[in-house]
Amino acid sequence: xxxxxxxxxxxxxxxxxxxxxxxxxxxxxxxxxxxxxxxxxxxxxxxxxxxxxxxxxxxxxxxxxxxxxxxxxxxxxxxxxxxxxxxxxxxxxxxxxxxxxxxxxxxxxxxxxxxxxxxxxxxxxxxxxxxxxxxxxxxxxxxxxxxxxxxxxxxxxxxxxxxxxxxxxxxxxxxxxxxxxxxxxxxxxxxxxxxxxxxxxxxxxxxxxxxxxxxxxxxxxxxxxxxxxxxxxxxxxxxxxxxxxxxxxxxxxxxxxxxxxxxxxxxxxxxxxxxxxxxxxxxxxxx
Numbered sequence: 001x002x003x004x005x006x007x008x009x010x011x012x013x014x015x016x017x018x019x020x021x022x023x024x025x026x027x028x029x030x031x032x033x034x035x036x037x038x039x040x041x042x043x044x045x046x047x048x049x050x051x052x053x054x055x056x057x058x059x060x061x062x063x064x065x066x067x068x069x070x071x072x073x074x075x076x077x078x079x080x081x082x083x084x085x086x087x088x089x090x091x092x093x094x095x096x097x098x099x100x101x102x103x104x105x106x107x108x109x110x111x112x113x114x115x116x117x118x119x120x121x122x123x124x125x126x127x128x129x130x131x132x133x134x135x136x137x138x139x140x141x142x143x144x145x146x147x148x149x150x151x152x153x154x155x156x157x158x159x160x161x162x163x164x165x166x167x168x169x170x171x172x173x174x175x176x177x178x179x180x181x182x183x184x185x186x187x188x189x190x191x192x193x194x195x196x197x198x199x200x201x202x203x204x205x206x207x208x209x210x211x212x213x214x215x216x217x218x219x220x221x222x223x224x225x226x227x228x229x230x231x232x233x234x235x236x237x238x239x240x241x242x243x244x245x246x247x248x249x250x251x252x253x254x255x256x257x258x259x260x261x262x263x264x265x266x267x268x269x270x271x272x273x274x275x276x277x278x279x280x281x282x283x284x285x286x287x
Contacts, residue, residue, distance in 0.1 A: 050077040051131035055105075056200035056218055058124065058137035063114060065141050071109040071122055073135060074200060074218050074247065078105040080126040087120045103244040106218065116141050194221040195272030199246075202265065202278035209282050213252040215263055217276060222246040224267040231261045257282050 055074045063069050084091045084100050091098045091109075097118075099110040107126075111118055123136040199218040207213050222245045228235050235241070238259075240251040248267075252259055264277040 049079055049128045049130045052077055052080050052126040052128060052133045054133060054135050055216075057135045058122065059199075060138045060140075062140045062142055065115055065143055067114055069111040069114050069118075069139060071111075071137055071139070072199065072218070072220075072246065073107055073124060074216075075105045075107070075126055075133070077128075078102065080128045082107060083125045084109055085123045085125070086118075088123075101245070104247060106245055106247045108245065111139070114139075114141055116143060193223055193269045193271040196221055196224050196267040196269060196274045198274060198276050201276045202263065204279045204281075206281045206283055207255060209256055209284050211255055213255050213259075213280060215250040215252075215278055215280070217248050217265060219246045219248065219267055219274070221269075224269045227266045229264045229266070230259075232264075252280070255280075255282055257284070 053076045055076055056072075058071050058073050061069060061071070082100070082102060084098070086094065091100070097112055099112070101108040101110075107124055109122060109124070119139060119141050121136050121138055123134055125134040126132060197220045199220055200216075202215050202217050205213060205215070222243065226241070226243060226248055228239070228241050228250050230239075235250075238253065240253070242249040242251070248265055250263060250265070260280060260282050262277050262279055264275055266275040267273060
């Protein structure tokens with residue numbers, strides 16, 4: 001019995017000694033830990049910034065020489081630093097031919113009067129204290145195309161004869177066409193406006209009651225008239241709508257069950273029209 005008690009005390013003493021040794025080692029390590037680890041951790045915790053992520057990405061383009069080309073993407077936050085690159089080199093060092101813009105969380109690059117020398121991989125990099133993100137698109141220039149300024153459209157030289165034949169047929173048809181067709185066609189040709197199409201769409205949402213809800217989409221042009229609807233009817237004063245370039249936003253404040261429904265945005269100009277919709281549902285079990 002005495003031997004067992006002595007053995008037990010010895011084990012406790014060994015454990016205490018081991019714990020003290022570990023404690024000394026940990027204190028020594030802390031003395032040599034680089035201070036920048038603490039600084040970086042504190043910056044991340046105190047910044048309150050959102051790590052950037054892309055909502056819509058840059059899209060590859062194959063275009064004709066002489067055109068103006070637009071690359072556009074959207075992120076989940078606009079609180080970032082931005083850098084555009086071509087083939088790994090910053091565009092800031094390539095002169096004033098390139099125009100970059102930021103409107104909220106939408107980022108745009110415009111290449112004026114594009115040539116073969118502008119071909120390449122274009123990349124946008126976003127970063128803040130919380131993290132970073134990047135996306136890229138290839139731009140290629142097809143010299144077989146040329147801009148036909150008189151017609152205002154792209155034409156291949158080897159199709160000129162075919163186009164002349166079509167022109168003769170069209171002139172014959174015009175003799176029997178009602179006058180209102182000419183009026184509509186001339187309006188469309190004279191406007192020079194791009195038919196609206198969506199780059200990113202509205203997304204269905206299931207949310208908690210009393211939240212603020214944001215619906216957002218991006219089109220290929222901001223030169224449009226925009227109208228928002230809920231279940232086919234125009235929206236009342238509770239709703240806030242915004243347009244920033246080609247980005248369209250609807251904000252529903254303090255949402256309730258009465259705000260449930262199908263929300264639609266309609267865009268139109270003289271080039272055409274487009275629409276997209278999303279369902280918003282309110283779940284009282286949340287919150």
